[in-house]
Amino acid sequence: MSEADPEPQRTPRSETAPDLRPPRRVATDLPVRVSTIEPELDPLTGRPYFRASWERCENLSRGGAFIQTHELLDPGRRVLIELSLPDGERVEAIGRVAWTRRRLGETSEAPCCGVGVEFLGGASEQMGRLLDFVESDDDSGH
Numbered sequence: 001m002s003e004a005d006p007e008p009q010r011t012p013r014s015e016t017a018p019d020l021r022p023p024r025r026v027a028t029d030l031p032v033r034v035s036t037i038e039p040e041l042d043p044l045t046g047r048p049y050f051r052a053s054w055e056r057c058e059n060l061s062r063g064g065a066f067i068q069t070h071e072l073l074d075p076g077r078r079v080l081i082e083l084s085l086p087d088g089e090r091v092e093a094i095g096r097v098a099w100t101r102r103r104l105g106e107t108s109e110a111p112c113c114g115v116g117v118e119f120l121g122g123a124s125e126q127m128g129r130l131l132d133f134v135e136s137d138d139d140s141g142h
Contacts, residue, residue: 025134026059030057030083032055034073036077037080064095064116065081066115066117072102072115073097075099077096079095083130091129092126093119095119099115099116101116
C-alpha cells in the first residue's frame with residue numbers, strides 16, 4: 001500500500017455481525033387465545049370454519065412462544081395469538097406454527113403436546129410490551 005492510498009476504514013465486528021445468540025426465552029404460565037387466520041374445510045359438510053381456543057403459554061421470547069395445546073395445527077399455519085400478561089395487559093401478534101410436539105404421556109423432560117409459534121408481526125406498541133415482559137423477567141420473578 002503506497003502512502004497515497006488511505007488506510008481502509010475498519011468497522012468493529014460488533015457493529016456489522018448479526019447477533020447469533022438465540023433469543024432470550026423465559027418460562028411462563030400465561031393464558032393465550034390461539035385463532036386460525038385461514039379457514040379450514042369441515043370434512044363432513046365442506047363448509048369453512050376457523051379454530052379458536054384458550055390455551056397456556058409455557059415459554060416466551062421476542063421471536064415466538066411454545067403453547068401447550070391438544071389442538072395441534074400443522075406447521076406453516078398462520079395464527080392470531082392473544083397473550084394475557086400478568087399486569088393485565090394484552091398482546092396480540094400474528095404468528096406461524098413452526099413445529100408441533102406430540103406426546104402420549106407427560107414426562108418431566110417433555111411435559112405435553114403443543115406448538116411452537118414464530119411471531120411474524122404485530123402492532124409496534126404491543127410487540128414492545130412483549131419485549132419489555134421478556135427482558136424484565138429476571139427483575140420481576142415471573
